[in-house]
Amino acid sequence: MTGPSVRQITSLANPTVKAARALHLRKERDESGLFLAEGLKIVAEAFDLGRTPKILMYGPDAADHSLLKRIAAATATAGGEVIEVHRDILEKVSRRDNPQTVVAVFEQVFTPLAALQPGAGCWVALQAVRDPGNLGTIVRTADAAGCGGVLLVGDCCDPYSVEAVRATMGSIFAVPLFKATAAEFLAWRASWPGSVVGTLLSAVTDYRAADYRRPTLILMGNEQAGLPPDLAAACDVTVKIPMRGRADSLNLSVATGIMIYAATA
Secondary structure (H helix, E strand, O other), X not given: OXXXXXXXXXXXXXXXXXXXXXXXXXXXXXXXXXXXXXXXXXXXXXXXXXXXXXXXEEOXXXXXXXXXXXXXXXXXXXXXXXXXXXXXXXXXXXXXXXXXXXXXXXXXXXXXXXXXXXOOOEEEEEEOOOOHHHHHHHHHHHHHOOOOOEEEEOOOOOOOOHHHHHXXXXXXXXXXXXXXXXXXXXXXXXXXXXEEEXXXXXXXXXXXXXXXXXXXXXXXXXXXXXXXXXXHHOXXXXXXXXXXXXXXXXXXXXXXXXXXXXXXX
8 A cells, every 4th residue: 555645654663652552551542542453344333433543554465445445534534544564564563473463442432320321221320340451342242132332330441451452342333332430420310211130149039031122221340249239229129040050150251141132022
């Protein structure tokens, strides 16, 4: 790929390369409002949804890809940087020995909770989720099921971490994200027009027997502790997913997926 808008960078000390590498750190993501996305597939998902990168890096192997050329042109038109780099730079930026041939930097997007329009669908709220792989997988599942969005309640891990973004497989660009403290969530929940259904180990109602009145808000607790008492009390009904084998619990992303599909069946 050539053109006046394309730069070539070969130095790991280049400020743009160093800034992209730094986005592995939450502090840098929080301060800049930016995040890394890896791979042409994920970058193309963003492009299809009207999002263009602030920085688009690619290796020589991807330079002639027709889709990449379209994304590069749109990036340059929007004022972003288009940069061709060597493989060793892609390795350093992605922190992988076998990196993707395309890496991009995007702006983070969080929607204010007050702007949420419940509609008649299903929504997911996660309280203090800690594992970025779980969070990313839940965002991907919410996208697959057509959920309205994902609410992050309390001290959650970063949905824009490299690990979480990888797990979304591009759904990070399709699913609206909201953030709230527990107190903000509880105040907002009072006006929720449908049912709020949470999972709880002590619940007696089978998840298949719950009343998922639309719009349904699925409320899931932390991986280790589950829902705290104040959030459990905010549910219209709490449910359990039966454990029939020796395992006494499910992975959070698996349990959330079961709940989402129960609510959207």
